[in-house]
Amino acid sequence: MRRQPAPGRSRVNDPDATRGRVLDAAAELFQLRGYNATSTHELVSKAGVTSGALHHHFRSKKDIGLAVLRERVAPAVKKTWIDPVQSSRTATEGILTAFDQVASSLARRKVVLGCPLNNLAIELSLVDPDFRQVVREIYDGWRESLAQRLSSEFEQIDAEAAATFVVASYSGAIALAKSEQDPSPLKACAQQLERTMRQWRRRSRRS
Amino acid sequence: MRRQPAPGRSRVNDPDATRGRVLDAAAELFQLRGYNATSTHELVSKAGVTSGALHHHFRSKKDIGLAVLRERVAPAVKKTWIDPVQSSRTATEGILTAFDQVASSLARRKVVLGCPLNNLAIELSLVDPDFRQVVREIYDGWRESLAQRLSSEFEQIDAEAAATFVVASYSGAIALAKSEQDPSPLKACAQQLERTMRQWRRRSRRS
Numbered sequence: 368m369r370r371q372p373a374p375g376r377s378r379v380n381d382p383d384a385t386r387g388r389v390l391d392a393a394a395e396l397f398q399l400r401g402y403n404a405t406s407t408h409e410l411v412s413k414a415g416v417t418s419g420a421l422h423h424h425f426r427s428k429k430d431i432g433l434a435v436l437r438e439r440v441a442p443a444v445k446k447t448w449i450d451p452v453q454s455s456r457t458a459t460e461g462i463l464t465a466f467d468q469v470a471s472s473l474a475r476r477k478v479v480l481g482c483p484l485n486n487l488a489i490e491l492s493l494v495d496p497d498f499r500q501v502v503r504e505i506y507d508g509w510r511e512s513l514a515q516r517l518s519s520e521f522e523q524i525d526a527e528a529a530a531t532f533v534v535a536s537y538s539g540a541i542a543l544a545k546s547e548q549d550p551s552p553l554k555a556c557a558q559q560l561e562r563t564m565r566q567w568r569r570r571s572r573r574s
Numbered sequence: 575m576r577r578q579p580a581p582g583r584s585r586v587n588d589p590d591a592t593r594g595r596v597l598d599a600a601a602e603l604f605q606l607r608g609y610n611a612t613s614t615h616e617l618v619s620k621a622g623v624t625s626g627a628l629h630h631h632f633r634s635k636k637d638i639g640l641a642v643l644r645e646r647v648a649p650a651v652k653k654t655w656i657d658p659v660q661s662s663r664t665a666t667e668g669i670l671t672a673f674d675q676v677a678s679s680l681a682r683r684k685v686v687l688g689c690p691l692n693n694l695a696i697e698l699s700l701v702d703p704d705f706r707q708v709v710r711e712i713y714d715g716w717r718e719s720l721a722q723r724l725s726s727e728f729e730q731i732d733a734e735a736a737a738t739f740v741v742a743s744y745s746g747a748i749a750l751a752k753s754e755q756d757p758s759p760l761k762a763c764a765q766q767l768e769r770t771m772r773q774w775r776r777r778s779r780r781s
Contacts, residue, residue: 399700399701400700400701401608401610401697401701403608403610403611404610404701478700479700480700481696481700485696485746485749486696488749488752488753489688489692489693489696489697489749489752490608490696490697492752492753492755493606493607493685493686493687493688493752493755494606494607494608494611499753499755502753503753503754506750506753506754525762525765527762528762528763528765528766529766531747531750531759531762531763531766532743532762532763532766532767534746534750535742535743535744535745535746535747535749535750535759535763536739536742536743536746537742537746538742538745538746538749538750539692539741539742539743539744539745539746539747539749540738540742540746542692542695542696542742542745542746542749543713543738543741543742543745545695545696545699545700546695546699546706546709546710546713547710547713548699548700548706552738552742555732555734555735555738555739556735556738556739556742558732558735559735559736559738559739559770560739562770562773563766563769563770563773566769566770566773
């Protein structure tokens with residue numbers, strides 16, 4: 368299982384690539400087993416870098432965890448949620464697209480790893496204020512972009528509460544999907560949320 | 575911080591009390607820091623029992639984890655959710671009572687530990703099929719009791735999908751509350767869910 372760094376793969380003259388490999392390996396292992404269950408030794412081995420190279424870029428495992436949140440998890444949330452919601456014709460369409468794409472990707476992969484943000488948030492945000500701060504910033508950005516889109520589309524709703532509700536339903540649904548190793552809770556929640564959004568539309572039309 | 579077992583506290587002639595103390599300590603530490611971040615040594619110390627007494631009752635930390643789910647987490651879900659929903663005048667009232675009591679208790683405690691089921695589900699259900707099985711049984715019992723109540727009250731809804739939606743919204747809301755260390759996401763979600771349930775009522779009346 369353990370890979371030794373291949374010659375030339377961990378060149379000191381390509382520090383960005385080394386750093387990136389550590390973050391990719393860490394994002395994958397944290398998602399698979401969790402932050403606490405992953406040792407720095409496993410990170411070194413999975414990334415195929417030397418321990419020295421890893422410590423050249425990161426002072427501690429915590430530094431790696433914070434960088435994974437900022438440089439891997441935040442872009443994943445942007446790609447999976449923020450971008451589709453911004454670029455869709457309607458907020459409803461964007462939200463349902465996000466649910467649908469995640470459910471399809473889980474069905475293809477045949478394993479439900481869970482939401483990388485939710486996983487690290489649950490594991491780390493109580494015990495460490497630095498993790499909590501970064502987790503919170505990512506959730507805030509996600510909810511704000513949703514709230515902005517929802518408020519321009521549905522005038523008569525509390526857009527911030529509605530955005531929190533969408534993020535919570537999704538996060539809980541993917542947690543249930545992970546527990547069942549089956550994407551069906553995501554489909555059930557998307558179906559219910561679609562009805563709720565129709566109701567938001569009716570309320571906004573009536574006014 | 576570390577307590578030695580007080581004389582007479584870990585009597586071999588009271589094995590049930592010893593077992594219960596280990597489970598109480600484990601439930602607290604797993605909730606506070608997580609399963610993987612808690613060592614057996616810390617469990618022994620927190621429970622105030624000897625290592626021998628702990629190993630007399632549990633072969634491994636995993637055995638303790640499974641017993642915590644069955645004997646501490648499942649009863650907590652029953653007390654917080656299943657009982658209020660069963661005993662309330664309406665399903666809506668029961669669901670809002672559960673949200674409200676959790677939010678009030680978090681506000682009083684000034685710390686949001688998160689949902690003990692969601693915390694362990696996220697940390698353990700992917701990596702270990704035995705944990706996944708027990709986690710799933712608890713979620714299933716919770717959702718079935720909700721679905722039963724919802725189906726008797728709202729005739730025109732998909733009660734199972736609706737129950738999944740309620741559990742997911744709650745689980746996601748408490749994950750957000752944990753990340754923010756503030757119960758307000760629970761209040762926002764309860765408010766949104768109340769509107770959704772009003773809509774379920776209208777749809778059932780129309781039919």
